[in-house]
C-alpha cells in the first residue's frame with residue numbers, strides 16, 4: 572500500500588480502539604510512537620469495561636479510532652480518553668482518520684438535531700486535540716468552526732493524485748457533485764490532467780440524481796471518479812452508470828473514505844474498473860495508506876503549540892481507589908468485579 576514517509580519520531584503512546592489495530596501498527600511503523608495496550612470487553616448487561624494496560628503517566632497518548640460506525644464505540648472511546656487523563660497522560664489526542672457526524676451540518680427539516688455540533692462538543696470535552704483526514708467540510712469553513720479543541724485537518728488529495736498518476740494512463744478526473752470540486756481540481760492540477768464536475772441533487776439518504784455536463788471533448792480518456800466518502804455508494808453508482816452510455820470506459824474510482832455501507836460495493840463494482848480507497852476505513856479496496864501522512868503531521872505539530880497549551884485542561888487528580896484497583900491486580904488476575912455489576 573502506498574504511503575507518505577514520516578520525517579521525525581514522536582514519543583507518543585499509540586492505543587488502538589478495537590478494529591483499529593492495523594492502522595495503529597502502521598502509525599507506529601511510520602514513526603509516530605510506540606504501541607500501548609488496552610483491555611476492553613462488555614459486562615453481561617452490555618456496559619463497557621476498559622482498562623489501560625500501558626502506563627500513560629506523563630505521556631502523550633494517541634487514541635486511534637476511525638469513526639465509521641461511531642455509535643458502536645463512542646462510549647469506549649471517551650471512557651479510554653478519560654482514563655488516560657485521570658492516569659496522568661500529558662495530552663490525549665484522538666486520531667480519527669475518518670471523522671463521523673460531519674454531514675448533518677444544519678437543520679434540513681424542522682426539529683432535526685444538528686448532530687455535527689453535538690458530536691463535536693462531546694469529542695471536544697474528552698480530548699485535547701483531534702487529527703483527521705478530509706472531514707466533510709461542506710457548510711463549515713473549517714473544523715475550528717465546530718470543534719473547541721485544536722484540530723489537525725489533513726488532506727489525502729495528493730496521495731489519491733499520486734495513485735491516479737501511477738495507475739491510469741490519460742485520466743479524466745471527475746467529481747460527482749459540486750462539493751467534490753475542491754478535491755478534483757487539486758488532484759487534476761497535481762497530475763496535469765483535465766477534470767469535470769457533475770451535478771447532484773440529493774432527494775434522500777439513499778436517493779440521488781446526477782446530471783452530466785457535456786463531456787464529449789474528453790471522449791477517449793479514462794474517467795476516474797473521485798469523492799471524499801462512499802457511504803450508500805449511490806452517488807458513485809449514479810455517476811458511474813451515466814458515463815458508459817456516453818461511450819466512456821467503465822470509470823475507475825478513488826475515494827478517501829470507503830465506508831461502503833450494506834451491499835453498496837457489490838452494486839458499484841460491476842459498473843467500474845478499479846475501485847480504491849484510503850485506509851481511513853478498513854475495506855478490501857484500501858490501497859492508499861494514511862499513516863505516513865498522519866505521523867508526519869503529528870511530528871510537525873509536536874513543536875511547542877501555544878493553542879494546545881491554551882486549550883489543555885488542567886490534570887485531574889488521580890483517584891486513589893482507581894489507582895489501587897489498577898495497581899493491585901495483575902493482568903492475569905482480574906479484579907473481583909470481573910463478572911459484572913453486583
Ligand SMILES: O=P(O)(O)OC[C@H]1O[C@@H](O)[C@H](O)[C@@H]1O
Nearest residue numbers: 798800801802803804805806
Ligand atoms: O451517496 P453516498 O455514498 O451515500 O454519500 C456520499 C456522498 O454524499 C456526500 O455528502 C459526499 O461528499 C459524497 O459525495
